[in-house]
Amino acid sequence: MEFRSRVEQDTVEVQLSGRLEFTDHDRLRDIVELLDGNGLRRFVLNLSALDFIDSAGLGMLLILQEEAEQRNIKLVVSGPRGDVKRSIDLAKINEIVTIEQ
């Protein structure tokens, strides 16, 4: 998995690409660090360029949700498609994380 981030006022948008899976656990820490930006209110995880997510990857979304909640930041997962959307729907991650198409 690769990611790029962009800050705009009180929002950070992180664009993930490639495959989010078990082996990416170490990269998660780098993304969590982005939550510590000053005055941050909204954290958008853009999955439109993500091709695959496995169960460990779904776990990472749940971890990010908790980390964001603890900092009073609104986490939004946006634009999942294809297999990624299917996996998120199957596991009903939308009951815990806000998903925007």
Added chain:
Amino acid sequence: MAISLSDSRVLIVDDNEFNRKSLALVIRRAGITQIAFAENGAEGLKAVESFRPDLVLLDVDMPVMNGLEMCEALRRNATHEQLPVLFQTAFDSDQEQVRCFEAGGSDFISKPIKPGECVARVRHQLEKRKLFTDLAAYRARVERELAHARAMQHSLLPEGRRLQSVAERYGLVLEAHFETSSELGGDFWGVYPLDDRRVGFLIIDFAGHGITAAINTFRLHTLIDRFPMQDAAPSQWLMQLNGALKDVLPTGQFATAFFGILDLTTDTLTYAAAGSPNPVLGVGGDIRLLDSAGLVLGASRHARYTDHSHRLPRGGFLFLYSDALIECGGANGLGPLGQDAVPDFVRSAVEANRAHPLTPMKERFYARTHLPLRDDLTAVWIARRA
């Protein structure tokens, strides 16, 4: 890392007695006391077998067998593939050095011997060897322990004889395939006779793999017995299990699940699911994927599950599997199977071997998958006899 060299064994192979003595003198001063000698490559090979050195100091030009030939012979032997060999060479030429490396040399020291350089290079090679053997021993130990843990994980699952007796009792054909990944995994499945007319089936997959996922399957095994299945709808039972797992699992760890109860008197399968891959239901030639969407277990205390009911009369079947079946692939230019291809995958397996469709399924899965598996594979075939 500075190690004591007093435990190290060094073999000096040189046809010149003066060279042997002066080399020995230099390394003895560095603390190496266990030293053996040979006068040519052939003697050197014998000495490697009898003396078992940690390092060889090897001359190039010698009668009978030269140093390059001896080194090549050592490298052909798997036991000595990693044995450090330091060539001593009088020629400070690029070509000579390349020949030494090509013969399998680890490094070289120049002749005439410069004591400081010689000891530094000897020490460097011995330290590398010690690190390597320590790591190899550590790895061997971890592999033994993982194998042991894999065996324990297998022991949680229904064994062949038990499957057979449950199958007899309920007029079923029951077959299962379970293979843990190269490490350990988080798959689990079970079959539960509830009374004379009802039998339950459970398949669970903890996120990720490795030791954490495997430990979670042991946790699960103790939790299952805590919640009786007899009097609860599948959705209620999953809810209870979800609450218990939420208490013990840290954020980010969860499980997907399918729990179904087959009622033989009403020919009905009632199930609830928590995000497991879509099971396959086959009734009278119609083969289709079942809805298994549901919040994964252990993610939220507020999770609610839905009961679904389908007819599963005699001659029908239910096929359960873990995500490895559809996510692993990559061999022979073939990608993973994918969820959508599963009904056809099952249909062609039934056509190929009606009595034991798991057999062609396994063959076709392994033909497209790199081994060792990256994730646990579980496949359970449940058919009602016609």
